[in-house]
Amino acid sequence: MLYTYAIIADYEPRQAESLIRIGILPDAPPRCYRHGTLAAVASEVPASEFGPEALPARLSDAEWTRDRVLAHEAVVTDLLQAATVLPMKFCTLFSGEPALFAALDDHGDRLLAAVARCxxxxxxGVKLFFDPERAEQADAATVSLSAGAGAAFFRRKQEARAKSQADETRLAECVADVHEALARRARDAVLNPPQPPAIHRRRGRMVLNAAYLVGTDEEIGWHAAIENMTERCARDGLGCELTGPWGPYNFVGGGLVGA
Structure with a gap:
């Protein structure tokens, strides 16, 4: 079986393979399977671990799955240094070279379009978290600058429902402004569903979970846009988490489906 990490273009096979530190398994080194101008980076893996009868049980093992996910991401990250990379989903598997090459033939035009885009x-990645306590502190700091602000502040506290609605409107406007400013400086952008607290394990409510495809020659301006939004985010009780750089997982058009 072939465990497939990514489709790559603009590469030199030996250089790409030499950069990869470890594969999905310690004894399963990744190699380039060339097909026209593209190549699939894959490892031969045993059916005893990745076959259809064995894999569900493996995936129910949280430690095994975590280690394999990290290994998959490490290969993709290593490849970014040597090629244009289209990451595949975790556990994209093919029965062998014929099935892999058939999939490359079937999806060739779409893959080449994704290569051009990426x-x-x-x-x-950018995640925004709303912390009501932080927002209330910002409000208190603002109103305390003017005469009679204390009384006004407590009146607003008594009008909880109206204030909640106004806060949600302001929050939505802030999140939309942040996303628009970042998307404007990116090649492409994707809005993913916000994660629940059990997954993100951060204080507050996630209100933005977005991915941005940014040209390497445009990253300085894109990061400057984030810094420009920091003050407003803090004023509206928002904390920001920046992740990356990653392979363009959200922009490959679905990748390949194993066979």
Missing amino acids: RSAREW
């Missing part, structure tokens, strides 16, 4: 670009 060339010389990396994915960055």
Whole structure:
């Protein structure tokens, strides 16, 4: 079986393979399977671990799955140094080279279009978290600057429902402004569903979970846009988490489906 990490273009096979530190398994080194101008980076893996009868039980093992996910991401990250990379989903598997090459033939045009979109670009993630306590502190600091602010502040506290509605409107406007400013400086942007607290394990409510495809020659301006939004985010009780750079997982058009 072939465990497939990514489809790559604009690469030199030996250089790409030499950069990879470890594969999905310690004894399963990744190699390039060339097919036209593209190549699939894959490892031969045993059916005893990745076959359809064995894999569900493996995936129910949280430690095994975590280690394999990290190994998959490490290969993709290593490849970014040497090629244009289209990351595949975790556990994209093919029965062998014929099935892999058939999939490359079937999806060739779509893959080449994704290569053109992702060339010389990396994915960055931005998550915004709303903390009501932080927002209330910002409000208190603002109103305390004017005469009679204390009384006004407590009146607003008594009008909880109206204030909640106004806060939600302001919050939505702030999040939309942040996303628009970042998307404007990116090649492409994707809004993913916000994660629940059990997954993100951060204080507050996630209100933005976005990915941005940013050209490497545009990253300075894109990061400057984040800094420009920091003050407003803090004023509206928002904390920001930046992740990346990643392979463009959100921009590959679905990748390949194993066979």
